[in-house]
Amino acid sequence: MERIVYVNGEYVQESDAKISVFDRGFLFADGVYEVTSVLEGKLIDFDGHLRRLRRSLVELAMTIPCPDEELLSIHRELVARNAVVEGLVYLQVTRGAADRDFAFPKNVPQTLVLFTQAKSIVDSPLAKRGARVVSVDDLRWGRRDIKTVQLLYPSMAKMIAQEKGADDAWLVQDGLVTEGTSNNAYIVTQDGTIVTRDLSSDILAGITRAAVLKCARELQMKVEERPFSIAEALTAREAFTTSATGFVCPVVEIDGTALSDGNPGAVAVRLRQAYIEESLKAAI
Missing domain, CATH: 3.20.10.10 (D-amino Acid Aminotransferase, subunit A, domain 2)
Structure with a gap:
């Protein structure tokens, strides 16, 4: 069974997940990420990861792509859809897709991707x-x-x-x-x-x-x-x-x-x- 991942507002099977070849995360590593652990189907230190995400985005002159409540909902939905009891949720935000130029593009929609990984982390x-x-x-x-x-x-x-x-x-x-x-x-x-x-x-x-x-x-x-x-x-x-x-x-x-x-x-x-x-x- 394929994982369900989140890409720019949609929950899709991982084989159907696509972003542009012009995405600045791909071309310039122009993006940030967070990894939140999952124990017993629940998120660990989620608020802390959200605070650090906001700080990383500010330092790179980016904004958070959606409200905190929506990000929490996406995390929980992915955990539920993939039946993750123990593992992690990976979140990545990039500046988005634009023609290749070192200067930051203006008014470009950001790319938001999340996926889960099931793994044993307590009994390591x-x-x-x-x-x-x-x-x-x-x-x-x-x-x-x-x-x-x-x-x-x-x-x-x-x-x-x-x-x-x-x-x-x-x-x-x-x-x-x-x-x-x-x-x-x-x-x-x-x-x-x-x-x-x-x-x-x-x-x-x-x-x-x-x-x-x-x-x-x-x-x-x-x-x-x-x-x-x-x-x-x-x-x-x-x-x-x-x-x-x-x-x-x-x-x-x-x-x-x-x-x-x-x-x-x-x-x-x-x-x-x-x-x-x-x-x-x-x-x-």
């Missing part, structure tokens, strides 16, 4: 065993705080990691870790302090990041938002990442050096459980 084998990461130079553009669809370099970094037998890469700029290819990065120091890079244009303000840091503070864990190096990470008690569909994922190895005796650390495991519990309470 990667979270159970812990991820292995390698460090890679961060060669992305300078506005990583905007969630654009230009994901070629993160994809390249992910492939570098896989070629080295790892699961993911942590990106490094000026000797300091920015983030993972599709997640925020954390270490836990020997005294139990959670360290993650502070917000700026260097990283994406993760919606899961904000929720997990809130959980950490409620659990009386000490948090420092500052940069850290790979050298500091290698001396850490443990490490982990956060993302919309990865939740909290322990990191057990960095550049071939094992952390936490090669097992998921206690802080990451506790935060993952707390985040899932709190997310289900607030799911819509």
Whole structure:
């Protein structure tokens, strides 16, 4: 059975979904996206994703394509039509279709596309065993705080990691870790302090990041938002990442050096459980 996807106001089978070859998302990566997790058929952190979507659009001089209530309705309709119990809803907004020109076109209808993916995210084998990461130079553009669809370099970094037998890469700029290819990065120091890079244009303000840091503070864990190096990470008690569909994922190895005796650390495991519990309470 084919998935039902949403394209510019219509619910269609995925094989019938079409956009113009002149769409600026295709030609210029001129678009933004959000990924909202689905647990027990409900949306996780939807309001946070909507706020970040609006911010990304404003930063690129675009507007939100429809009212918030309509976007929520579309998400719920896709979840229902595709019978998604656990997985995600992907949303993408581009500037629309116009003749190829570097200048932004005027008065062009935006393109709005959404689709679902069913996948197991709570019972994650990667979270159970812990991820292995390698460090890679961060060669992305300078506005990583905007969630654009230009994901070629993160994809390249992910492939570098896989070629080295790892699961993911942590990106490094000026000797300091920015983030993972599709997640925020954390270490836990020997005294139990959670360290993650502070917000700026260097990283994406993760919606899961904000929720997990809130959980950490409620659990009386000490948090420092500052940069850290790979050298500091290698001396850490443990490490982990956060993302919309990865939740909290322990990191057990960095550049071939094992952390936490090669097992998921206690802080990451506790935060993952707390985040899932709190997310289900607030799911819509």
